[in-house]
Amino acid sequence: MNKFKVLLVGSLVAIGAMALLASNINEREKQRVELAKAPSEAGIANKAKSEEWAKYYPRQFDSWKKTKEYDSFTDMLEKDPALVIAWGGYAFSKDYNSPRGHYYAVQDNVNSLRTGAPVDEKTGPLPTACWTCKSPDVPRLIEEDGELEYFTGKWAKYGSQVVNSIGCANCHDDKTAELKATVPQLNRALVAAGLKPFEESTHQEKRSLVCAQCHVEYYFKKTEWKDAKGVDKTAMVVTYPWANGIGKEGNSGTEGMIKYYDEIGFSDWTHNISKTPMLKAQHPDYEFWKTGIHGQKGVSCADCHMPYTQEGSVKYSDHQVLENPLNEMDRTCMNCHRESESKLRGIVHQKYERKEFLNKIAFDNIAKAHLETGKAMEVGASDEELKEVRRLIRHGQFKGDMAIAAHGNYFHAPEETLRLLSAANEDAQSARLLLVRILAKHGVMDYSAPDFDTKAKAQKLVKVDMAALSAEKMKFKQTLEQAWKQEAVAKGRLHPSMYKDADTINDGKSSWNKK
Template identity: 70%
Template sequence: MKKFKLLLVASLLAIVSMAFLTSNINAREAERVALNEVQGIPANASVSSEWAKYYPRQYDSWKRTKEGDEMEDLLKKKPQLPVIWAGYRFSIDYNSPRGHYYAVQDNVNSLRTGAPVDDLTGPFPTACWTCKSPDVVRLMEEDGELEYFTGKWARYGSEAVNSVGCLDCHNPKTAELAMGREYLNRGLEVAGLPRFEDATHQEKRSLVCAQCHSEYYFKKTEYTDKAGKDQTAMVVTLPWHEGLTAEGMERYYDSIDFSDWTHKISKTPMLKAQHPGYEIAKTGIHYQKGVSCADCHMPYTQEGSVKYSDHKIGNPLDNMDRSCMTCHRESEDKLREIVHTKFERKEFLMEISMDNLAKAHLETGRAMELGATDEELKEIRTLLRHGQWRWDYAIASHGSFFHAPEETLRLLADASEKAQQARISLVRLLAKYGDAQYMAPDFDTKEKAQTLAGVNLQKEIEAKMKFKETLEKEWHKQAKAKGLLDEANRKDVDLESSYFKKK
């Protein structure tokens, strides 16, 4: 009898437990289904907090990109850079990137973007907003792509106010992956690749990143606006006409006689790599094995029955259990050691390349002072142009040493070789003009390098700080009045730059 009672109690407890478990599973399944249903997000919702009502987990993880707030003055860390970029605004200011949360503010703060005094002043075109804000997707829809790419960047100072967010990668009606920048499709087409809408879902998980993490240039495009007035748009264009390799893009740029700027010291027509992360990653083993950008930088996470992509886009080593260990069988410590070795090898070759390139520019400048002709310097300048392009392409996407370590080291070695070839030719040329013993001046500090590059840093800082106290504040007022400013997600964005730290 006692045994029967014990069995009865145990059975009742099991039934009750199963009931609770079934209820919990059903509740979680209902939550999962609800999350996957199409939501009523307003079209072109560039304010990311609007999406939080329907996708709270994704939104909360996106907000954590705020944690990536460390900023390093790379001109101070790598003083060769101002000499290498002399005459280009990167020689004034260049910092390590912060998280997506800060993209708009860092664009505004950078000394590179200058200090506009009104909505018509520059120095850069509106295209400088293109990869900083989901408001760009909205503006292209409202104004038209060519109209958006017309004028100076200050023109949209009160419009591009929300930092990289949901609308950059998702359709607001379906929440599916979407491409809001048509220049990507044009780039894919000239490269002979499927358009975004024809790509596989896994490929789309990289292509949404490729909208911005790719090499580009501003192509002058003539058009007639809605008022019948002739205009010139500076359209972001992907140079994939000869392929997605460094050499392929170089051939394209050479074929159209394009240069980003003329070097102030060597008078070389130069190319500036932007951030060819997508292109260089395609040459690496992870991409070749079918791994997408999102697999590592936005790994899936599980909460109950809900599986979602972590939108705290950053270093995969910060969450290796979800980003690396789902595929690799080594220990986390072993993988970290491998990554560190790749990084140190890149740093070693990068330093050699930068030293040789900077000295070659200075030696070219000396040869010019002594009377060397453009014809005598033609081949030297070609070596400088191509060598510096390879160096810049290899390091401008930051993670290239991991995405494609072999390709990165190959490009850096080639860059150094071309710089050395230029310097050997310069030794002969300097000897011809009576200065065989010339040695390039020191550029072992940011201050020395910027002096050689002709940078008036204090003037740039004073102008920028005046802009921040005047026009920038006006932009915020206007954006707030238009209902565009998501004040909760503007909090603490203006903390630091290379020239100030906000208390």
């Protein structure tokens, strides 16, 4: 009898456990099916608003919202005042910070002193192209207005339209959720570089190419056109200078870009001290990733910055977009590497220190070359005498800028980063040696460039009036920006909660507006 009771109890326990297991399996399958649901053939209404995608992809949306946690930044001009001199006469000498999370892309563009303080839709100073990498509203505007119209005019033209920060619609088709290139310049650049267009690329390749829609070097190509009424207009079209190739034989394509820019006679601005026609690198993460070992081995951007996450039976990509994958090494590095976490951290830190060392030397020489050129002009040196000096400064600074403009280059492609910083330093030193002779020719034997060891000193040398710029920006934020946000909410372009979160007039999150 006792034996029978034991068997009965054991059977009941087993049956109960199996029932619970079956229920759990069914629940997980229900979750998996629910997650796999795609929007209707009509797609997502108001697809630029990531909140609309949350109905179908709640886990991805919840992780995307966590990009809000990356709310700190470094004032790069405070860290390295030589950059202020290098960018004299250009907007970057006013304000340049390391990036915050995707959540803040629109707001940081609005806040930056680089974008000025417009008073209406026709004032700038920068073009509409400055919105291109900041929002899913941009693909919407290109669809609605046409690409050339979108790229025509000043950025304030779309102040009440570009209001949703980088989100779902930047990288995904709203009908299928498949990865999608949503801006036309990417495919044009891939074809120009002799690479496959986005649509012919593998899924793994697309997991990096969607990042290449923004994390690349580009310039604004001046393009004349006529609208439907025959009115002559000028568009400043975002264009990648990849015609001479990128990522070939471990090279980022930087020298090919210089050749491209020289052949078309392009410059971003003329330096206000050395009068050199300059080039400004943007954020060439993709070019350097493609050059580095991870890119060469087929490790995608998403593998490290958007690692897969398991929740119940559901596996999905983490859309927090990790700023530093070393903070989640168990989900990133350790999937492939067999060294200890501490050893890998030490290796990466070593790469960073080497980059910082060469960065300091290169840009110190570049800045002094600008100042010494200015002195040479002051004492009577001609443009012909300074022609080779300016060529060396132009080329050297672009090489150095390409090496540091993407903050992760020292990790993505450490050898290429150090190569370019070394080449930049060589060009700058060569320019300075020529300047010694030129200055001596004009009777100057002992010139020493003025100190620029603080941001304030450097900005004084390049004539940046921070007090005036900050006052203008604050007035804009208290007036026109508020009108933009109110219109965006009233017309349903922006979720009210995002309006509240983005209202950062006195949030201390601007290098010019610190508490």
